Amino acid sequence: MMDRVAHRRRNRADAIGQVLTLAVVLLGFGLRLHYAVNAEAFVDEPTTLLVARAIADTGRPILPSGLFYGNDLPFSYLAGTVLALTGPDAVSGLLVVRLVSVAAATATMKPWRGPAGGFSGRGWGCGRRC
Numbered sequence: 001m002m003d004r005v006a007h008r009r010r011n012r013a014d015a016i017g018q019v020l021t022l023a024v025v026l027l028g029f030g031l032r033l034h035y036a037v038n039a040e041a042f043v044d045e046p047t048t049l050l051v052a053r054a055i056a057d058t059g060r061p062i063l064p065s066g067l068f069y070g071n072d073l074p075f076s077y078l079a080g081t082v083l084a085l086t087g088p089d090a091v092s093g094l095l096v097v098r099l100v101s102v103a104a105a106t107a108t109m110k111p112w113r114g115p116a117g118g119f120s121g122r123g124w125g126c127g128r129r130c
Helices: 002-038 045-058 073-086 090-107
Strands: none
Touching: 002 090, 045 073, 045 090, 073 090
16 A cells, blocks of 8 residues: 555656656747847857858858858758758748757757656656655
8 A cells, every 4th residue: 555655656756847847848948939039140140040051052061251160060950951941031041040959959958858768857867856
C-alpha cells in the first residue's frame, strides 16, 4: 500500500516538474518571438542576412565583397535554406533569420530533451524532486 502512495507522489511530482519546465520553455519562446518581431536590427544581423542570401543563391557563404564567412556555418546554412524557401525580401529575410534563431534556441534547450528524446523536467537537475 505504501509503494502505491509513494509511486503516485513521484508521478505527480514528475508531472508538475514537466508542466513547470514546459511553462518556462514556452515563456522563453514567447519572449524570443516578441523580440524577434519588434527589435531593430542588431549589429551582426545584416551580415547574417547577407550570408543567408548568398547561401540561398549560390549555396556558398561568400559575402558580396568576396570574403568567405565561416562563422556559425550550421546556422547560416539553416537560415539560407529557409530564406531560399520563403523569398528574398529584406524585411522578411531578417524576420526569417530571427525566427530560425528562435526555433533553434528553443529546440536545443536542455530541459526540452529528456532521456528518451521527449520532454522532461529533469534537464535542470530536478530529478524526482520536482
